[in-house]
Structure formats: structure tokens, C-alpha cells
Amino acid sequence: xxxxxxxxxxxxxxxxxxxxxxxxxxxxxxxxxxxxxxxxxxxxxxxxxxxxxxxxxxxxxxxxxxxxxxxxxxxxxxxxxxxxxxxxxxxxxxxxxxxxxxxxxxxxxxxxxxxxxxxxxxxxxxxxxxxxxxxxxxxxxxxxxxxxxxxxxxxxxxxxxxxxxxxxxxxxxxxxxxxxxxxxxxxxxxxxxxxxxxxxxxxxxxxxxxxxxxxxx
Ligand code: ADP
Ligand code: ADP
Numbered sequence: 713x714x715x716x717x718x719x720x721x722x723x724x725x726x727x728x729x730x731x732x733x734x735x736x737x738x739x740x741x742x743x744x745x746x747x748x749x750x751x752x753x754x755x756x757x758x759x760x761x762x763x764x765x766x767x768x769x770x771x772x773x774x775x776x777x778x779x780x781x782x783x784x785x786x787x788x789x790x791x792x793x794x795x796x797x798x799x800x801x802x803x804x805x806x807x808x809x810x811x812x813x814x815x816x817x818x819x820x821x822x823x824x825x826x827x828x829x830x831x832x833x834x835x836x837x838x839x840x841x842x843x844x845x846x847x848x849x850x851x852x853x854x855x856x857x858x859x860x861x862x863x864x865x866x867x868x869x870x871x872x873x874x875x876x877x878x879x880x881x882x883x884x885x886x887x888x889x890x891x892x893x894x895x896x897x898x899x900x901x902x903x904x905x906x907x908x909x910x911x912x913x914x915x916x917x918x919x920x921x922x923x924x925x926x927x928x929x
Contacts, residue, residue, distance in 0.1 A: 759777060768881075779806060779813075797810075826897060829911040829912045841877050846867045
């Protein structure tokens with residue numbers, strides 16, 4: 713049975729940072745819906761153009777296109793053992809669709825780490841985020857700057873600020889999260905899969921708590 717770990721939490725809390733680390737230790741693919749949309753945007757696909765109109769406003773891309781993009785991604789061979797899902801699902805309809813598609817792929821959501829932090833921390837983190845152009849490696853201007861200004865430590869590509877990481881758009885995205893994604897907390901709590909993680913700690917400490925709680929599950 714393939715193992716799926718859903719990382720839940722508001723924008724800027726550290727899901728992408730932890731997902732990359734977890735993907736290495738757990739030997740599972742990292743599937744980030746935001747990265748997939750940005751890849752489509754870079755390649756100027758129809759999906760990328762459609763997604764951009766929502767992303768720029770800090771709104772969610774419609775469920776149908778998001779679900780089919782994820783379905784396509786997890787049907788690839790590198791997800792045979794499962795994946796870390798980062799940024800998906802974000803609505804109850806997406807969570808229902810995930811359950812159905814995982815049955816088909818002989819997998820299940822095993823555990824849902826729910827990472828939290830206060831809104832001022834989320835805004836400070838997301839608005840100071842710098843993202844690598846080539847592969848989406850994540851930096852922070854204050855908390856985790858690249859060794860050389862604006863150059864990715866890993867692949868040498870340009871490091872840029874996402875258009876939707878301006879304070880106003882981040883604030884809107886947090887509002888959208890509370891409106892549309894927060895119901896998933898109860899959804900997964902009822903299934904006994906939720907583990908709450910304090911995301912205010914340093915990256916390494918969040919990782920330690922995450923790994924320890926995954927072991928317990
Ligand atoms: P998310 O995927 O939840 O939006 P990211 O992992 O992209 O969050 O992190 C948002 C920003 O906060 C990035 O700039 C990242 O470097 C920084 N960050 C992530 N985790 C921490 C942490 N525990 N402490 C300080 N900064 C962090
Ligand atoms: P963050 O890391 O800060 O949470 P993401 O990179 O996950 O941000 O998402 C950026 C944008 O991509 C979102 O504001 C939204 O427009 C779109 N997006 C990402 N994932 C989803 C999803 N599961 N459903 C709908 N829209 C999504």
C-alpha cells in the first residue's frame with residue numbers, strides 16, 4: 713500500500729521547507745501543487761495561464777483543474793511508493809477526490825501533520841521568501857538567505873521573490889486559507905490522522921518533532 717503524507721497548514725508556515733526534507737528521509741516523492749502551477753506558468757501552458765489569473769489574486773485555482781493536475785502527477789512512476797503532498801488538498805472537494813484517486817492507485821493518506829503559527833509569523837515568513845527559479849528551492853531573506861545574494865546554493869539559478877509573496881497578496885491568501893482550507897483540519901482529525909505541530913520553532917526543531925511524530929504513527 714502506497715504511503716501518502718498530507719502536509720496541512722497556512723501559507724508561509726513552512727510546508728515546502730519541511731516537505732523537501734521529509735521527502736529525502738522518507739524516500740517519498742515531493743508533490744507540491746504550487747510548484748506544479750509555477751512550472752506550468754514558466755512553460756506557458758494553458759493551465760499555467762489559467763492558474764496565473766487566480767494565483768496573482770491570492771485565490772485558489774478551481775478544483776477541477778487542480779485535481780486533474782495532481783491526478784496526473786501521482787500517476788507517474790516516482791509516486792508508486794507514495795508521496796508527500798504539499799499544498800494539496802486545500803478544499804473538502806479536493807480531499808474527497810484524493811481519497812477516490814488513492815484507492816485507484818492502491819494508496820491511502822496515512823498521516824496529516826498540521827503545522828501552525830500566528831498570522832504575523834506567516835506574513836513575515838512568506839513576504840521574506842525567496843524562491844529558486846530552476847527548481848523551487850526555498851530561502852528567506854533573513855532566516856535562511858542563500859550564501860551568495862540572489863543565487864541558489866543548490867543549482868546556481870536565480871533566486872526571486874514570487875509575485876504572490878507581496879504582503880497584500882499573502883494577507884489575502886491567509887484569509888482564503890481560513891475560509892476554504894481550515895475545514896480539512898476537522899476532516900482529517902475525525903479520521904484520526906491529524907498531528908498538530910508547532911511551526912514557530914526553528915526549521916531543524918520542526919523537522920525533529922515531525923519525524924518523531926511520524927515514527928509514533
Ligand atoms: P509554505 O510552503 O508553508 O508556504 P515555506 O516552506 O515556503 O512555507 O516557508 C515560507 C518561508 O519561511 C520561506 O522563506 C522559508 O525559508 C521560511 N521558513 C520556513 N520554515 C521556517 C522556520 N521554521 N523558521 C523560520 N523561517 C522558516
Ligand atoms: P504557499 O506555499 O504559500 O502555501 P503555494 O505555492 O502552495 O503557496 O500556492 C500558491 C498558489 O497556487 C495559491 O495561492 C493558489 O492560487 C494556487 N494553489 C496551490 N495549490 C492549490 C490547490 N490545492 N488548490 C487551488 N489552488 C492552489
